[in-house]
Amino acid sequence: MTDAPARVSELVQAWLTPGTALGLLALFTLVTLLLLSLVPLLVALLRPVVHWLDRWRVWGAGALSSRVAERPRRLGALTLRVLERDVAELLLVLLAGAVLLACGSALFWLAGEVAENADVVRLDQQVYAGLRALRSDWLDVAMVAVTELGGGRISVAVGVAVFAWLCWRRAWIVALYWAAALLGARACVMALKLGMARVRPASIYSGLESYSFPSGHATSSMVTYGFLAFLMCLRQPWRVRIPVLALTVVAVAAIGVSRLYLGMHWLSDVAAGYALGLAWIALLGTAYRTLHGPAPQGSVAPSRLGVVAAVAVVAAFGYVAWFRLPDTLERYRQAGAATLASQPRQPLVLAAGATPAAGRSCDGRCPALRSDSPPR
Numbered sequence: 001m002t003d004a005p006a007r008v009s010e011l012v013q014a015w016l017t018p019g020t021a022l023g024l025l026a027l028f029t030l031v032t033l034l035l036l037s038l039v040p041l042l043v044a045l046l047r048p049v050v051h052w053l054d055r056w057r058v059w060g061a062g063a064l065s066s067r068v069a070e071r072p073r074r075l076g077a078l079t080l081r082v083l084e085r086d087v088a089e090l091l092l093v094l095l096a097g098a099v100l101l102a103c104g105s106a107l108f109w110l111a112g113e114v115a116e117n118a119d120v121v122r123l124d125q126q127v128y129a130g131l132r133a134l135r136s137d138w139l140d141v142a143m144v145a146v147t148e149l150g151g152g153r154i155s156v157a158v159g160v161a162v163f164a165w166l167c168w169r170r171a172w173i174v175a176l177y178w179a180a181a182l183l184g185a186r187a188c189v190m191a192l193k194l195g196m197a198r199v200r201p202a203s204i205y206s207g208l209e210s211y212s213f214p215s216g217h218a219t220s221s222m223v224t225y226g227f228l229a230f231l232m233c234l235r236q237p238w239r240v241r242i243p244v245l246a247l248t249v250v251a252v253a254a255i256g257v258s259r260l261y262l263g264m265h266w267l268s269d270v271a272a273g274y275a276l277g278l279a280w281i282a283l284l285g286t287a288y289r290t291l292h293g294p295a296p297q298g299s300v301a302p303s304r305l306g307v308v309a310a311v312a313v314v315a316a317f318g319y320v321a322w323f324r325l326p327d328t329l330e331r332y333r334q335a336g337a338a339t340l341a342s343q344p345r346q347p348l349v350l351a352a353g354a355t356p357a358a359g360r361s362c363d364g365r366c367p368a369l370r371s372d373s374p375p376r
């Protein structure tokens with residue numbers, strides 16, 4: 001019975017081959033494409049309802065306009081401005097508001113659960129232990145390569161390239177929103193890390209980056225690739241939107257899985273990063289659509305914008321793979337080995353008040369752990 005976990009690990013490693021992993025990735029991509037393909041069908045089914053609501057909107061705007069002309073009031077004027085917009089646009093704003101509310105609620109709920117050391121923390125431990133059974137040499141290399149797509153080097157390269165392209169096209173408003181998306185999300189991550197001070201399962205980082213909640217990679221990938229997809233899908237038909245959104249979903253999901261596999265984050269860290277990133281996209285996307293409207297298609301040039309971003313990703317990833325990947329891979333492996341060696345002495349589930357100690361362990365690659373909470 002004591003050898004059961006080892007046997008399960010051997011069976012999983014024998015089953016999980018590069019071909020199996022590629023097959024699972026292809027299956028996930030296919031399911032994503034199929035689900036996104038249902039969106040145009042849903043839009044077509046809702047079109048009669050939208051037309052019916054639009055007729056009521058026009059009637060209400062006309063009645064309110066005559067009343068405001070007789071007795072001007074600020075509330076009536078604001079309501080009239082809202083009714084002057086298309087129903088489809090108003091519905092999009094309501095949908096974005098719902099997404100923002102749901103993601104914000106999820107983020108605060110996760111933060112509360114982590115702070116109280118609740119059931120979510122035990123789920124984090126179970127997922128972490130389960131993924132450790134999947135560790136293999138080839139999968140280590142693949143996951144480190146995937147996680148670099150959401151790392152600082154590639155995110156900065158894409159951010160700078162897209163910002164320079166937008167400025168060169170004189171799309172100043174879009175460039176400002178792009179900069180606000182990246183920099184604002186980063187500021188939110190740093191503030192939450194400092195406030196939560198949650199220690200990673202394993203770490204190759206120091207200082208503020210040694211904290212895990214929320215995942216910076218998950219947030220950065222969601223905002224960088226998600227807001228880029230938002231810009232590329234504006235004024236585009238669904239035959240363009242669907243593959244762009246599918247590629248974005250697959251890339252962001254793969255980066256999150258890589259953070260869990262490498263042991264750099266708990267599951268709740270990655271979920272919180274996704275919630276924060278999606279909420280930030282919903283907020284800025286709604287503000288852009290409502291206050292400024294889509295920029296002229298020629299100013300942003302979505303297809304060329306995608307090419308610029310792709311070239312930046314390929315160039316930055318080539319540099320990382322050639323010069324940084326072997327060293328980074330070794331650091332991840334050493335951090336995982338150090339965590340495994342210290343497991344009998346340190347519980348996996350840390351108290352909410354656990355903070356990195358002043359001293360360092362693992363030759364500076366992962367923080368020593370200290371908690372002010374009494375032992376349980």
